[in-house]
Amino acid sequence: IAVKVDNWNQDLSPWEASAVFGREGFGDGAGELLQFLLGQCVDRRKTYYIGGYSLAGLFSLWTAYQTDIFAGVAAVSxxxxxxxxxxxxxxxxxxxxxxxxxxxxxxxxxRNPLMATVGDCIREGYNLLKMQKIRTILEWNPGNHFKDAGIRTAKGFAWLIRNQGAE
Known part of the structure; x- marks a missing residue:
């Protein structure tokens, strides 16, 4: 299932937050988008994965704290x-x-001080998941946030599929 998001900052944000760059802040539309997705994931015989890049990666990670419908999450950058x-x-x-x-x-x-914390945050998040005994990996890719988004996302889903059912 692929979903087109009309307003990135509104639809993918789990709660409101002030603008980090530019003037547009973040909304709290993630819950509504999740409800739509759950309506699409009705066949319990199927295995569902969720993933995304950037703010969609954050949304994907957040959804897996809300529901157990997703077997895996590809939170890419x-x-x-x-x-x-x-x-x-x-x-x-x-x-x-x-x-x-x-x-x-x-x-x-x-240069953005909040965004510069992303490395420390992802390392901490990885360690939190490991402490919860979640099957996880933290993969470092060459380049900045905008390099090879499609390839990186595909790598995330490929890892999930390869590790399905692994112990």
Missing amino acids: PSVWFPGFMQYMKEYDMRAKSVYLSLGNREERT
Whole structure:
């Protein structure tokens, strides 16, 4: 299932947050989008995975704290710098069995102080998932946030499929 998102900052954000760059802040439309997705995932005989890049990667990660319908998450260059998200990961349990995390090795080298925390945040998130005994990997890719988004996303889903049912 692929979903077109009309307003990235509104539809993919789990809660409201101030603008990080530019003037547009973040909305709280993730819950509504998740409800739509759950309506598409009705055949319990199927295995469902969710994934996305950047803010869609954050959304995908967040959804797996809300429901156990997704066997795995491909959170590719996820916006884990999002205000309050690391605290959220500490307070709630991951409900997916597998989580693929990746980041470009130059992503944390940015002038934006909040976005520069992405490397520390993803390392911390990876460790939190490991402590919960979630099957996970943190893969570092060459380049910044905008390099090879499609290839990186495909690698995430490929890892999930390869590791389906692995113990």
